[in-house]
Amino acid sequence: GQNIDQPTEMTATEGAIVQINCTYQTSGFNGLFWYQQHAGEAPTFLSYNVLDGLEEKGRFSSFLSRSKGYSYLLLKELQMKDSASYLCAVRDRYGGATNKLIFGTGTLLAVQP
């Protein structure tokens, strides 16, 4: 089956660093994505990993270990505007064509002053 697990909620302090973990078990794998979603808004793309290792993009970094079915999103120098839901998603394969994203339930991050 398809299963993506991430913590439901996290709290962190402004200026700090937070790591959001994601573990997955999917029938196919062709990349892992992290999206940010503010309440009532559409998800917006943050990062993409298809090979093992760390991808850095400004204050955001994402790590992937395919052998462990594990990823994390690292947010540095937290700002109040980073309070949002963070969605981990695996891109599946279907008949050789990449297509759908399988999402976790999201991690609701609250940044406190």
Next chain:
Amino acid sequence: GAGVSQTPSNKVTEKGKYVELRCDPISGHTALYWYRQSLGQGPEFLIYFQGTGAADDSGLPNDRFFAVRPEGSVSTLKIQRTERGDSAVYLCASSLTRQGAGEQFFGPGTRLTVL
């Protein structure tokens, strides 16, 4: 250019009615996806179009749901005989390519409420 647009932004209907939800993808994006998101959950895949054809409709929950993309651009998600359990935010996304990152750009969604 403009992002993905969806209309209406909100739709309230009565149980048993028919609804159509529209998605206008980013110009030039050949891939289009429909997802459904319930409160406190991540988006759930419904259907994927590559051009005009549905390449993967494995996420459609039953035969009350149908989607079309006749000219390879705008798509319409159609729900017949709506049920209260269909209430959710319906998200549309488009992407330029299936290869590489090919990140999906999401529209603002249509909030469907079935009374």
